[in-house]
Amino acid sequence: MRIKKDDLVQVILGKDKGKRGKVLKVIPREKKVLVQGVNIMKRHQRPIPQLREGGIIEREGAIYASKVMLVCPSCDKPTRVGLKLLEDGTKVRFCKKCGEVIDKA
Incomplete structure (x- = not known):
């Protein structure tokens, strides 16, 4: 893959087409990347009393590297x-x- 961590990329396909963001993580085995502010997913999390509080947490999901272009x-x-x-x-x-x-x- 020719995309590396901390590169600035632009999404060229999908629901987030046109958005730009920094690459947070590269997963070469799956040919996917994690881009800041792109493909936001909601995760429902149960509270654990001593560790964290519950609620709906938004985080980035991985997208295929073929859907992004390096800027x-x-x-x-x-x-x-x-x-x-x-x-x-x-x-x-x-x-x-x-x-x-x-x-x-």
Whole structure:
């Protein structure tokens, strides 16, 4: 997968189409990502006296990585991601629209 934790992504399919958010967690085995403020689910939670109070808790649900596109930090547009090798042998991601390197180390 070419999406990593803390990347800014935009949703391109589904009920949250057009929303942008930061990637909180990547689940490569399931090909899913957890994006901040996207796919909000409600969970009914019972109270446990010493630990937590009960109620309806809202949290993000995982969505497929194919439904999000990485937002390029330099051109601020959702873009496809390419991989290339630099002269020093490191593999970096780059924006297919403007050609800028996304991974700045």
